[in-house]
Structures are given as structure tokens and as C-alpha cells.
Amino acid sequence: MGRARYKQVVDAVAADIRAGRLKPGTRLPTHRRLAQAHGLSLATASRAYAELQAMGLVIGETGRGTFVRDTSYPREMDIDLRQASGRSIDLNFNYPAVPGQTPQLRDALRRLAAAGDLEAALHYQPHGGRAHERAIVARHLRARQLTVGAEQVAIVDGAQHGLAVTLMALLRPGEVVAVDALTYPGFRVLAEMLGLELVPLPLGPQGTDPDALAALCRRRAVKALYTMPTLHNPLGHVMGERARRRIASIARAHDLLLIEDGAYAYLEPDPPPPLAALAPERTVYVSSLSKSVATGLRFGFVAGAPEAVHKIERAIRATTSNTPGVITSLACAWIEDGTVARLEGQKRRDARRRQAIARKALAGLPVVAHPNAYILWLPLGEDSRADRVAAALAAQGIAVATAEPFATTRHVPQALRLALGSVDPETLKRALLQVRQVVELDGLQG
Numbered sequence: 001m002g003r004a005r006y007k008q009v010v011d012a013v014a015a016d017i018r019a020g021r022l023k024p025g026t027r028l029p030t031h032r033r034l035a036q037a038h039g040l041s042l043a044t045a046s047r048a049y050a051e052l053q054a055m056g057l058v059i060g061e062t063g064r065g066t067f068v069r070d071t072s073y074p075r076e077m078d079i080d081l082r083q084a085s086g087r088s089i090d091l092n093f094n095y096p097a098v099p100g101q102t103p104q105l106r107d108a109l110r111r112l113a114a115a116g117d118l119e120a121a122l123h124y125q126p127h128g129g130r131a132h133e134r135a136i137v138a139r140h141l142r143a144r145q146l147t148v149g150a151e152q153v154a155i156v157d158g159a160q161h162g163l164a165v166t167l168m169a170l171l172r173p174g175e176v177v178a179v180d181a182l183t184y185p186g187f188r189v190l191a192e193m194l195g196l197e198l199v200p201l202p203l204g205p206q207g208t209d210p211d212a213l214a215a216l217c218r219r220r221a222v223k224a225l226y227t228m229p230t231l232h233n234p235l236g237h238v239m240g241e242r243a244r245r246r247i248a249s250i251a252r253a254h255d256l257l258l259i260e261d262g263a264y265a266y267l268e269p270d271p272p273p274p275l276a277a278l279a280p281e282r283t284v285y286v287s288s289l290s291k292s293v294a295t296g297l298r299f300g301f302v303a304g305a306p307e308a309v310h311k312i313e314r315a316i317r318a319t320t321s322n323t324p325g326v327i328t329s330l331a332c333a334w335i336e337d338g339t340v341a342r343l344e345g346q347k348r349r350d351a352r353r354r355q356a357i358a359r360k361a362l363a364g365l366p367v368v369a370h371p372n373a374y375i376l377w378l379p380l381g382e383d384s385r386a387d388r389v390a391a392a393l394a395a396q397g398i399a400v401a402t403a404e405p406f407a408t409t410r411h412v413p414q415a416l417r418l419a420l421g422s423v424d425p426e427t428l429k430r431a432l433l434q435v436r437q438v439v440e441l442d443g444l445q446g
Contacts, residue, residue: 006048098346138152175223178200183233210243276304285304
């Protein structure tokens, strides 16, 4: 009878959440009150909440209680293209563009059609790209202060694919990877699918905390560190050179693989040297043209020691067999003729303008952001609930991300990650003023 009653409670609460009778952010009764209300033992009531949490319907916070989650957002991702479709104003997913990109694409396609080696682009390519294309990417990486040869580069289908093949090639299920307490959600998804154990590190004012990394390596057999030293997602931190050199030293002392994500690095005009330049023998640098050119251009690259790249080539063969010939030809042409460099400069200026809009619209709120970034982190007040704010904004046609997809700790901060690069500046201004209004109202009602 006890078990049947417990199941009835789980089913009833789940039905109320799915039907919208219990709104996102609603605080549920304490475990003790739930037990008293339904004639359950305290242990059984706790089990009911644990099952609801495993179903992704509620979230428990130490010292605060159990709250209804916003189920309109996938648990593992920071983007939901359904939320960004139709009439929704998308502050959830970044696909920055600047005027003139579409005509540039048309011109590039015409030039590609007239090229003498078009037929070669339709054939199978070597795993990781043709030698001359790898050389072009190697020259492109010089702008990131990274000097590598063509044999140290592999071309992939975007940065997410680059991360996937790197983990597949160089790590094994059960191995420990250190990550920031807030990190890129796509990496979390990959680690879970590949059976890797992620251990969070507290974030310092410049990102990954070297002291915390050293302490963790003394306690655990850490195999790798995943980090974003140049323009962290979601916080926008840029790690100083001293901290980078310390991390390189720790990595050598403990034989760590360093996985450096440079997806947003192009937005920092004067960064310190990348980890891949400070510890080239043990770092895999992963980036793409998705943010600097276009998200639909699925062109990325990894750079590392030749033996690591050779293993990554095997993982490319196991996933996509080879690089896409037509897209690779197009991307390499744009690198060579300066189009990529021009677009990166335009987008740095565009992101700076958008940050200025955001600072003005959200003045007085505790914004965390890099002045050139397309992303912005907005911590909420003590009485606010991110799920509740996100749901209220969704009702107004504005899609935002909460902190949950980014958090690698049990405790999830109450905060929003806002993407600034996917709507026109005037729409961005209006949307951010609505965000401010909802955040302030939620704080008063919390």
C-alpha cells in the first residue's frame, strides 16, 4: 500500500507539472510536509522527490528546498531551436552575422564553381583534410599566436565535432576530466555519452583556478583538463598569462591532457598566448568558423602534437569518414583571401556595440561579461528563480538560457546566460529591457 501511495504522489505531481498547473520555479512542500500530507514516511517522501528529480521535473537546492524545473528547455543543452523559431526573440543561441555576408557567400560559391579542382571536392577526402588545406588552417592559426605545421592540424565538421573526436581518440570511459564549475554544455553532453567523469573546479576571476586544479590532481587521478582560457563561455573571462603558464606547469607535473576550446577566442583582440603555445606537447586546440563566420558553415579544426592528431584522424574516420570537400574548399578560400579576418574584425566591433547596449539596458544589475563578447551572464537575486524568470520571458516571446545546462556542480546558481548576437540591435535593446523588467519583478515577488 505504501509503495502504491508513493507512486500516486509521484504521478500526481508529475501530471501537475506537465499540465502547467505547477509553474516553473514553484517551491514545493518540504519533504516532511509532503510526508505528512500523503501519509508517507520521511524516507519515502524523499524518494518521491528524488524520482521526480531524476525525471527532470524538479530540482533540489540545499538550504532552499525543491522547485519545479522549466521543462521547455532540454536539460543537457543551452540551446533549443524550437524556442528560437517562429516569432521568438532568441537570446538563447548565438548565430552572429554582419551585413554583407550573404552576397559574400554567393560570390564565393560562384568562384568555387569556376575553380579547376571542383571535381576533387566531390570525392572522398583524406581523414582530417588535404595537405594544402591543413597548411591554410595552420597559417590561419598564427593569428591566434599558435605556430603549427600542417601535420599538426586536422579539419573537422565544426568545433563540437572536434571536441568529440578528441575525447574519443585520447580518453577512455571512466577517466577523470577537470572542468570549470560553469562550462560549455556541449562538452558536458559529450562527456556523459563517452562515460567520462567530470570533476568541477571553482572559477576564479580569470576563469580556471590553477590552485584548485593542482589540489584536485593531488587527490584524484586526473587525466585531462577542459578549459576556455580566451573568452570563457558563459562568463567571458580571459585568463592571464601567469595563470596559463601555471596550468601548463601543473599539466606537465601530473601528465594531463589539455583540451583548449577557442570557439570565441577571436573576439579578444589582444589575448595572452594560448595553452597550445605554452604546452604544445600535451594540448589539443579546438576551434571553428561557426561564430566568426557562420554557424551553418560546419568547418572546424583541431591542432596538437602529430601523434595526437594521428589518433584524432582515426576518430574522424569512425564518425564522418572525412571532411566535407565543398565546405572545406569554400572555408579555405575565405581564409586565404582575407574574408575570415575581415569578418572577425567586424564581429569584434559588432559585439562591442551589443555589449554597450546591454550595459545600458541592464544598468544596475550584476552583469558579468567581456566587453567584446556575444554572451552575457546575469546572476539573479537571492529570492529569484531562473526557471521562473525564463518561463515568464518565454511567455513574452523571449528565449533565454538558465544556468542549469552550464553547471557541473550539484548546486546550480540562479542566473541567466544571454546571447546577444542573434537579433538586430534595436530588437536586442527592447528584449533586454523586458529581461530587466521581468528580473526585477521576480525579485520583488520571490
